[in-house]
Amino acid sequence: MSSSDIAAILENSKELDRLRKDQEEILLEINKLHKKLQTTPEVVEKPGDNSLSRLKVLYTQAKDLSDSEANISNLLISQLDAILPPGPQGQPRRRIGKGNEQKRKRVKTESDISRLTPSMRNQLEACASLKGEQVAARVTPRNAVKDEWFVVKVIHFEKESKEFEVLDEEPGDDEDSSGQRQYKLPMGNIIPFPKSNDPSSAPDFPPGKHVLAVYPGTTALYKATVVHGHRKRKTDDYVLEFDDDEEDGSLPQRTVPFHKVVPMPEGHRP
Incomplete structure (x- = not known):
C-alpha cells in the first residue's frame, strides 16, 4: 500500500462528501417548490410562472448528482479492494451488554441507497x-x-x-x-419502526421478501429474508434468515419481533 493509494482514496472521499452536500441543497430547493405547489397549486396557471420547469431542472440535477455519487462510490470500492488483504473483512457487530457470543460483521449499505x-x-x-x-x-x-x-x-x-x-x-x-x-x-x-403496541402497523412481508431487521442481541440492522410473516403465526414475530449468518453450512432461522423489522430501502444492493 503506497501513500499515493491513500491520497487517491481520500481525494475521492472528499468528492463524495461534496456530492452529498450538493444533493442536500438540491433536495431543500425541491421541497420548497413542493410546498409552494401544495399550498398554492393555482400559481402554475399564472403567466410567466416557471415553477414546473424549475422543478424539472432540479429533478435533473438531483439525478445527475446521484449518478455521480454512485460512480464515485464504485470507484472507492474498487480502490479499497485493490489494497485490502484477502480474507474476511468488516467490523464486529455491536453487542448489548457482555457475552461471549460470536461477533459478526455489520451489514454495510451502498452509499447510493435511494433517499x-x-x-x-x-x-x-x-x-x-x-x-x-x-x-x-x-x-x-x-x-x-x-x-x-x-x-x-x-x-x-x-x-x-x-x-x-x-x-x-x-x-x-x-x-x-x-x-x-x-x-x-x-x-x-x-x-420508523412499526408501533410496538400495534402489530397491524407492521407490513405483511411475504416469504422470500428481503428486509432490514435488528439482529437478536444487537442494536444493528442487517439484511434478512422472510421465512414466515408475523400475521401467519400465533405470535407477533417474524421468522427470518440473516445474510452472513451461516452456521454448520446453513442459515439458522431466527425470531425477530415485528417492531424491529423494516422494508429494505429502495436501491439497496445486496
Missing part, C-alpha cells in the same frame, strides 16, 4: 412526532468507509433543515469510544 424525499406537510408532522422514539438510521460512523444501519433514538426534528438529531445509545465495543454518540441525519436516512 426518501417526503414533502407533504403531514409527512413533516409525522417526522416531528418521532421525538423520543427509536428508529432505524443510516449512519456513517467515524473512520467507516460505508454507511451502516442501526437503532437510534430521535432527539429532535428540525422542519426547516429537514434534519433529525439522533442519539446512538449503544455504540458497542467496535466504536472508538464507549460513550453515546449523536448524529444529524437527513430525512432519507431514517425509517
Whole structure:
C-alpha cells in the first residue's frame, strides 16, 4: 500500500462528501417548490410562472448528482479492494451488554441507497412526532468507509433543515469510544419502526421478501429474508434468515419481533 493509494482514496472521499452536500441543497430547493405547489397549486396557471420547469431542472440535477455519487462510490470500492488483504473483512457487530457470543460483521449499505424525499406537510408532522422514539438510521460512523444501519433514538426534528438529531445509545465495543454518540441525519436516512403496541402497523412481508431487521442481541440492522410473516403465526414475530449468518453450512432461522423489522430501502444492493 503506497501513500499515493491513500491520497487517491481520500481525494475521492472528499468528492463524495461534496456530492452529498450538493444533493442536500438540491433536495431543500425541491421541497420548497413542493410546498409552494401544495399550498398554492393555482400559481402554475399564472403567466410567466416557471415553477414546473424549475422543478424539472432540479429533478435533473438531483439525478445527475446521484449518478455521480454512485460512480464515485464504485470507484472507492474498487480502490479499497485493490489494497485490502484477502480474507474476511468488516467490523464486529455491536453487542448489548457482555457475552461471549460470536461477533459478526455489520451489514454495510451502498452509499447510493435511494433517499426518501417526503414533502407533504403531514409527512413533516409525522417526522416531528418521532421525538423520543427509536428508529432505524443510516449512519456513517467515524473512520467507516460505508454507511451502516442501526437503532437510534430521535432527539429532535428540525422542519426547516429537514434534519433529525439522533442519539446512538449503544455504540458497542467496535466504536472508538464507549460513550453515546449523536448524529444529524437527513430525512432519507431514517425509517420508523412499526408501533410496538400495534402489530397491524407492521407490513405483511411475504416469504422470500428481503428486509432490514435488528439482529437478536444487537442494536444493528442487517439484511434478512422472510421465512414466515408475523400475521401467519400465533405470535407477533417474524421468522427470518440473516445474510452472513451461516452456521454448520446453513442459515439458522431466527425470531425477530415485528417492531424491529423494516422494508429494505429502495436501491439497496445486496
